[in-house]
Amino acid sequence: MGRIFCAIVVGAAALSWAAHAETPADVLKKPLPPVFDPAAIDQSVEPCFDFYQHACGAWLKASPIPPDQQIWWRISQLDEHIRAALAAILEEAAAGHGANTQSRRKIGDYYASCLDESEIDAKGLKPFAPELARIAALEDKKELAELVGHLHLLGTKPLFSFSSTQDYTDASMMIAQADQDGFALPDRDYYLTDEFKEERAAYRAHLARMFSLLGDGAKKAGAEAEAVMHVETTLANAAMGLVRRREPKNVHHKMTLAEFAKLTPSFDWMAYLAEVGAPAFASLDVSDPDFFEALEPLLKSVSIADWKAYLRWTVVHGLVSSAPKPFVDEDFAFFDRRLRGQAEIHARWKRCVDATDEQLGEALGEAYVEREFSPAAKQRVLAMTRQIEKAMETAIETLDWMSDKTKARALEKLASVTNKIGYPDKWRDYSKLEIVRGDALGNMERASGFEIRRQLAKIGKAVDPGEWSATPATNNASYDPQMNEINIPAGILQPPNFAMKEDDAANYGNVGVVIGHELTHGFDDEGRHYDAHGNLQDWWTKKDTEAFEARASGFIDEYGAFVAVAKDIHVDGKLTLGENMADNGGIRLSFNAFLTASGAATGAKDSFGHTPAQRFFLSYAQGWCVNSTDEFAKEAAKTDPHSPGKYRVNGVLVNTPAFREAFACKPGAPMAPATMYRVW
Numbered sequence: 001m002g003r004i005f006c007a008i009v010v011g012a013a014a015l016s017w018a019a020h021a022e023t024p025a026d027v028l029k030k031p032l033p034p035v036f037d038p039a040a041i042d043q044s045v046e047p048c049f050d051f052y053q054h055a056c057g058a059w060l061k062a063s064p065i066p067p068d069q070q071i072w073w074r075i076s077q078l079d080e081h082i083r084a085a086l087a088a089i090l091e092e093a094a095a096g097h098g099a100n101t102q103s104r105r106k107i108g109d110y111y112a113s114c115l116d117e118s119e120i121d122a123k124g125l126k127p128f129a130p131e132l133a134r135i136a137a138l139e140d141k142k143e144l145a146e147l148v149g150h151l152h153l154l155g156t157k158p159l160f161s162f163s164s165t166q167d168y169t170d171a172s173m174m175i176a177q178a179d180q181d182g183f184a185l186p187d188r189d190y191y192l193t194d195e196f197k198e199e200r201a202a203y204r205a206h207l208a209r210m211f212s213l214l215g216d217g218a219k220k221a222g223a224e225a226e227a228v229m230h231v232e233t234t235l236a237n238a239a240m241g242l243v244r245r246r247e248p249k250n251v252h253h254k255m256t257l258a259e260f261a262k263l264t265p266s267f268d269w270m271a272y273l274a275e276v277g278a279p280a281f282a283s284l285d286v287s288d289p290d291f292f293e294a295l296e297p298l299l300k301s302v303s304i305a306d307w308k309a310y311l312r313w314t315v316v317h318g319l320v321s322s323a324p325k326p327f328v329d330e331d332f333a334f335f336d337r338r339l340r341g342q343a344e345i346h347a348r349w350k351r352c353v354d355a356t357d358e359q360l361g362e363a364l365g366e367a368y369v370e371r372e373f374s375p376a377a378k379q380r381v382l383a384m385t386r387q388i389e390k391a392m393e394t395a396i397e398t399l400d401w402m403s404d405k406t407k408a409r410a411l412e413k414l415a416s417v418t419n420k421i422g423y424p425d426k427w428r429d430y431s432k433l434e435i436v437r438g439d440a441l442g443n444m445e446r447a448s449g450f451e452i453r454r455q456l457a458k459i460g461k462a463v464d465p466g467e468w469s470a471t472p473a474t475n476n477a478s479y480d481p482q483m484n485e486i487n488i489p490a491g492i493l494q495p496p497n498f499a500m501k502e503d504d505a506a507n508y509g510n511v512g513v514v515i516g517h518e519l520t521h522g523f524d525d526e527g528r529h530y531d532a533h534g535n536l537q538d539w540w541t542k543k544d545t546e547a548f549e550a551r552a553s554g555f556i557d558e559y560g561a562f563v564a565v566a567k568d569i570h571v572d573g574k575l576t577l578g579e580n581m582a583d584n585g586g587i588r589l590s591f592n593a594f595l596t597a598s599g600a601a602t603g604a605k606d607s608f609g610h611t612p613a614q615r616f617f618l619s620y621a622q623g624w625c626v627n628s629t630d631e632f633a634k635e636a637a638k639t640d641p642h643s644p645g646k647y648r649v650n651g652v653l654v655n656t657p658a659f660r661e662a663f664a665c666k667p668g669a670p671m672a673p674a675t676m677y678r679v680w
């Protein structure tokens, strides 16, 4: 639900430079860009003609995609800065310096083991041998469930996923959850539609090459690739598409364990649950019962030999980052270069920082906030958040299409939103996780198992309201409808999203809109189905639902007309509806909060001649300046619920009267069309 940023950085002179040669110290030497940068503007493009091109044009020209990136935002430099700061912490921890608490030792050992490519290469496939042998020993399909459970605990993803979630009928409690999974391409359509025929052919070849690397002859590898394609295509075909998954009632089905087990009688669920160590439970949330029903004929028809091929693939694919170099290179060549257009692999240190953040995020995050986070920033952002919540209160009260009855429930929900800003009050305890210096694969498997067991242990317990889903070093934000909370981690509260030294216009235009965006998610096409307590419960009158849907369909039409990549791939107006609603609501809320806070939309101009309101909108637009590969854009059009950067700017501002006023756009100008869409 968050604001997708992705990748990494470098400046204008980047084309000739090898990304993998850059060290964390090199990255830390570069200043972060300002929140609002007049030098990014292309003055040759009129603001009322194409505001995105106006605000970002000079930056777009000067900032080609670095070779180790698929997408390059103006804000990507902060991702790079965060990675480098984390690397500095990890290098110190690995060298045994610093406080050397137990958790510092663990992050240092995890990072050092991951970095040691020569040790990983020297061991070859030996660390994988026990798992591969266990798969090879499979003799009876009845043993499949226990084996799948074992492989899930290593962090691999055969067949489906099993974890815990908040109970959608009582959001204060946690219950077990089973969901679709088990296929590696980015979306089900990659297996099924003509649009992805070429990607499918390349994937088949990739599968065969991975089996060859595992030591199989060409003929066997080809047959194994076909077996994997068959299993994954069947799973993808049974899986629910992303647009249907946006409707909460489509992905929440409470069933008893006995009812669930009946969907797949050939799978020994008791053996699976015993293997993963799930606590006893009577009922669970099955996201997609049809998917589990479709597993049954697959379990019956696929041979033992083909199951072995599929499971070997899930192991080597799921754990590839700790495999020898030829596997890592082959994985990069398909998933990053072929599918996403990335020219060069990330430097090893970047990959190992990301892996440590993913596996030990709060141990690393504790060190990160000590080093990088300012309590003064938290106070200012909290004050901005309160202003934005007040703006939302006014927006709801003055809506002309909603009844007083539904408004009262909306206001109740708004008043119940929790704001999590910066980092958790209580840090996660990793004392029971064993990390061994020099055992990269074992560390990865144990850390995955530790996290899966932690999630499963929640089944049947009360929800922990203090838990964070994002790590503190995350340059992103999110809204969680079941917690009814917004998450603004420490990582995002830095330039070019936010800076203490910048004025309200710049900060409200950027991070303020992000906060307004997350708040609006509570009331978008998904979030509106949850009540103030996070329960899935309809609190809308029938007439208000109809009015909401009529207004939402305006956004579906507007964004569906935008071209995402090449000539023929459009933005999916339904997939992106919630994010577009959040963008449109977020800018209105933040602008109104900014007016209240500063009272100065038309106040003194800055040294470049911009009014405060103009600075607000320029700062907003510059949050979305982006260059991306066509391959990345094609995948994003299929899977990313966010619209491309250009439309997050222009698609929103054409609906924003305050923008037209600020730049005196004449009616009928491209940025001031006659029709304006609005929900919130």
Ligand SMILES: [Zn+2]
Pocket (backbone or CB within 6 Å): 001, 002, 003, 517, 518, 521, 579, 582
């Ligand atoms: Zn969002």
